[in-house]
Amino acid sequence: MQTQNPFLDEIAKLTTAAMGMAQAASEEAKSAFRAQADRAAAELDLIRREEFEALKAEVAALRGELEALRGQAPNV
Known part of the structure; x- marks a missing residue:
């Protein structure tokens, strides 16, 4: 038997959204780090x-x- 609990449903939605935001932030950080490393390599010739x-x-x-x-x- 499965019950519908609105509170748990909202917690699951918030957790899913937080995981998506964390993954997006991780990709953004990787991109920024690569750009900074490329810039440093270019400056070092x-x-x-x-x-x-x-x-x-x-x-x-x-x-x-x-x-x-x-x-x-x-x-x-």
Whole structure:
């Protein structure tokens, strides 16, 4: 048997609303933190991992090319 209690019904509605507000606040806090972190990274003039790896590969290729050129040069 199920009874309808208006007081408990209102408590359930308030709890559900509070959980929704807490979840929304959590998402807003995450968004604000990401924006602040991105702003700080931009101010520090940092580069992304992909850019670093591409530059690292380019430097390695240039070093190999330099060593090859040194091997071809006549010794003085």
